[in-house]
Amino acid sequence: MDAVEPIDDWTAILANLDVRPVSAGHTPGAAGFVVRFRDRTAADDLLNGEQHILATGDFTMRPCAGFPELQTTYPFDIDAVLLNASTEDTYRTALNESLQTVLERAYAGSQVVIATSSLTGLHYAILLGHTAAALDRELPITMVGQAAKLYNALELDDPGIETREVFERTATVLEQGRVTIAGPETPQKGSAARLLNAVKDDPTGVFVQLATGDAAPVANVSCTTRYIELRNHPSIETIDRVVRELAPKQVVIKHAVGDTLKRFQRRFDHCFTWGTNDEEIHRLYEAGEWQAPEWIAETAATQIRTRQWERAQNQPFDPDGMRSPVRRDAVDLEAEGVDLDALETTFGRTSTDPYSTSTSDDDVTAVETKENRPQRGGGDSIEAELLARLEAIETKLDLDRSEETVRARVLSDGNGEQLLYLLEQADIEAGDIIEISVSGADTGETQR
DSSP states (O other): OTTOOOOOSOEEEETTEEEEEEEOOSSTTOEEEEEEEEOGGGTTOHHHHEEEEEEEESOOSSOBTTBOOOOOOOSSOOOEEEEEOOOOSOHHHHHHHHHHHHHHHHHTTOOEEEEOOHHHHHHHHHHHHHHHHHTTOOOOEEEEHHHHHHHHHTTOOOTTEEEESOOSOGGGTOOTTOEEEESOSSTTSHHHHHHHHHHTTOTTOEEEEEESSOOOOOOSOSSEEEEEEOOOOOOHHHHHHHHHHHOOSEEEEESOOHHHHHHHHTTOSSSEEEOOOSSSOOOSEETTEEOOOTTSOHHHHHHHHHHHHHHHHTOOOOTTOOOOTTOOOOOOTTTTTOOHHHHHHHHOOOSSOTTSOEEOTTOOEEOOOTTTSOOGGGGOSHHHHHHHHHHHHHHHHHHOOOOOOOOEEEEEOSSSOEEEEESSOOSOOTTOOOOOOEEOTTTOOEEO
16 A cells, blocks of 8 residues: 555656546546646647547446546547446436335334445445435444445545444344445355344344345345345446537447447447457557547548537537546435435424324323324335334323233234234224234243
């Protein structure tokens, strides 16, 4: 590490070549690079002699954990783009599906474990913490292992998040209503394996895999499992937008092979598109000019150059358009893809607790019934249902303290639901909500 020198501005590499990092979205702290070189044959012409290449790396056009997205407006022309063409069309859907599941189960009191890669875990913890804060709800989040080390190294401070780089006992990082984030996404080793082993026999526990690669889904466990592919890459439409707005002379496609690569080679008609994936040396720039690929006919090359010139006439120019590189801004949940309105509908706090009892002027307690109780979040979340049932139980106990003991057998429907089959007759009717005291068959202990 002592040999690594961090940079955040133009840095000379050779006499006529400089490099500068730019924020790229995708993962917290991800960077692309702009390479600037001076053509020695055009040393007397500053404007024409200076050329710029943008190497995107993996990128998004949305911010990531507060780190800015890749920008497409610079105070100079981008002449060539080394374009990572990894695409994903379902990221927003997968992100909001996972947030809905995690919040629902955590607020219902489950132990929730999330297994994913370290950088995705870091990103997800930040979104989860800020989402809970936006909902005005408390949500304890613990990051462990490598994800915790990265969070601490970046010196971040976000709502509800604590870190435990090392833990001896899983009980110290697990708790009902807490979300614990660990890696790797395939829990065969590391923190994720230890935490899965701790919750796998708990029918109320939840184990969520946020897969960024080809992880195998967990099976044959008693806890609830969820497998969600969460890859933060741009859509194909976003890549089109990047190339359109940058209007480069050259595009070199990376992270694409086979038919995908061939489609990209035919996709852009206003620039020369390279993507050979061979081991030959291809010269993009020589003798003051950007070169056409040797396999393109001269008539086709002339047509492409004409379109380049037309695009260049409409290219925006912003002399102050280059941001400070790879520095964090405030987290904008909606810009990052979070459907906050939908989550607010289900989990948001109202100004008053809709389940609390109210007292009239003459101190008579007004009890809400199932029919007149305000429905939180449309009444479609596990948490709302549990709270409604608990309050109904309390109301029943307040109004009628009669007690009867009957024996029952615990059944399961195979989908995580537990049912009671009464072995004796009881004075209850269908739809009644009752309190149950559970006596363990082995210990004789009673739970309420």
